[in-house]
Amino acid sequence: MTVTAAGLAPDLEAEQALLGALLLSPPELDSVASWLRSSHFLRPAHAALYEVLLAQRTAGHPGAAEGADDKQLRDFALEAMAAAGAASRGLSPSYGASLIAACPYPRHARAYARMVLESSIRRQVHERAHRLQHAARTGDLDGVLELTGELRQAVHELADLWGALDERPRPLPGPWPLELADAVRESTTVDEAALLSSATAAPDGLQQIVRWLRPGDFLDRGHGAVYQALAALARRGEPVDTLTVLWEAQQQGAIACGAVTADGVRAATRDGFTGDPQYWGERVLRASVLRHSAASAGVVRLLARDVSLPAARLLGCALHTLGLAEAVQDRWRTADGSSLRSGPTPVPGGTDRRAAARTRVPTAALPGASRPSPAEAATPRGSPIRSTR
Numbered sequence: 039m040t041v042t043a044a045g046l047a048p049d050l051e052a053e054q055a056l057l058g059a060l061l062l063s064p065p066e067l068d069s070v071a072s073w074l075r076s077s078h079f080l081r082p083a084h085a086a087l088y089e090v091l092l093a094q095r096t097a098g099h100p101g102a103a104e105g106a107d108d109k110q111l112r113d114f115a116l117e118a119m120a121a122a123g124a125a126s127r128g129l130s131p132s133y134g135a136s137l138i139a140a141c142p143y144p145r146h147a148r149a150y151a152r153m154v155l156e157s158s159i160r161r162q163v164h165e166r167a168h169r170l171q172h173a174a175r176t177g178d179l180d181g182v183l184e185l186t187g188e189l190r191q192a193v194h195e196l197a198d199l200w201g202a203l204d205e206r207p208r209p210l211p212g213p214w215p216l217e218l219a220d221a222v223r224e225s226t227t228v229d230e231a232a233l234l235s236s237a238t239a240a241p242d243g244l245q246q247i248v249r250w251l252r253p254g255d256f257l258d259r260g261h262g263a264v265y266q267a268l269a270a271l272a273r274r275g276e277p278v279d280t281l282t283v284l285w286e287a288q289q290q291g292a293i294a295c296g297a298v299t300a301d302g303v304r305a306a307t308r309d310g311f312t313g314d315p316q317y318w319g320e321r322v323l324r325a326s327v328l329r330h331s332a333a334s335a336g337v338v339r340l341l342a343r344d345v346s347l348p349a350a351r352l353l354g355c356a357l358h359t360l361g362l363a364e365a366v367q368d369r370w371r372t373a374d375g376s377s378l379r380s381g382p383t384p385v386p387g388g389t390d391r392r393a394a395a396r397t398r399v400p401t402a403a404l405p406g407a408s409r410p411s412p413a414e415a416a417t418p419r420g421s422p423i424r425s426t427r
């Protein structure tokens with residue numbers, strides 16, 4: 039959360055401006071009530087006041103109607119502050135005056151409401167990505183699979199609420215050196231060496247393993263190069279032993295480019311590990327799922343903290359970044375025998391329940407996007423919402 043020189047964060051400033059606008063001009067509630075929720079506010083006191091304003095509108099308070107006179111408007115604001123103060127200790131009668139003073143233009147309430155929603159989108163995406171990253175770093179594979187699906191579902195729901203999803207390519211931050219504990223790194227490399235050795239000794243199971251394990255799943259670059267040679271031999275049905283693997287690695291250029299040395303290939307295929315290659319392969323893939331999921335979640339967190347990234351671009355980039363981890367997760371489900379992930383659940387409600395994002399994707403990129411949603415059409419032409427171009 040960025041703080042201005044005056045000490046007030048822009049997202050809190052937007053919340054104050056919106057509530058001030060609604061206190062000054064209650065009929066503006068009609069333009070935001072269908073898509074802005076109290077849960078989108080950062081401050082609980084602001085959420086409590088917004089709930090009271092919605093309740094008074096639903097109850098048919100005269101001050102919320104078009105053409106209300108000054109007394110009805112004043113009664114609406116005073117009653118709202120009194121009810122909200124009783125519900126939240128963070129609100130005092132004098133705070134209502136502060137909210138009104140924080141509102142530059144009451145007619146811009148819809149623009150302020152979209153600012154509130156956009157800030158909420160960033161917080162929700164960041165929070166869910168943080169939970170996913172924590173699960174991956176602690177080795178909770180079931181939690182990783184579940185939280186990845188929840189994050190994707192949340193992104194789709196937020197995109198439906200926002201009214202736009204911009205999936206145009208964007209350079210993503212990273213990559214960075216992997217931050218792995220020494221014990222995790224050592225355990226992973228041991229499992230990789232065990233797979234290579236056992237697969238060389240008993241190559242019959244390689245045909246199944248190569249369906250779901252890729253060279254990029256290996257933490258050690260040299261191990262990945264040796265596995266790529268093993269996989270190539272298995273696909274062609276050729277004999278597998280230390281010499282044939284060495285020759286294949288040489289043919290693929292792995293030795294020339296420095297990915298692995300000839301002695302490294304010999305050591306990896308003669309280490310003497312025994313056991314079922316399928317078992318070791320699943321352990322290698324499991325570690326890869328955790329690493330890729332942690333990395334993708336970290337990128338999504340950085341994207342969510344980039345306030346220069348419009349909400350629609352953030353949501354589209356988050357989906358793209360998640361896809362990198364989900365590709366590995368889907369291969370884990372194939373190896374594990376479980377079903378693949380399901381698609382997003384459709385979200386009820388049409389365009390009338392969307393915030394009509396400030397992000398305007400070029401018409402050529404989104405067929406049929408020339409017709410604005412109701413909230414976007416209602417935006418004043420002079421609204422201080424910047425374009426993404």
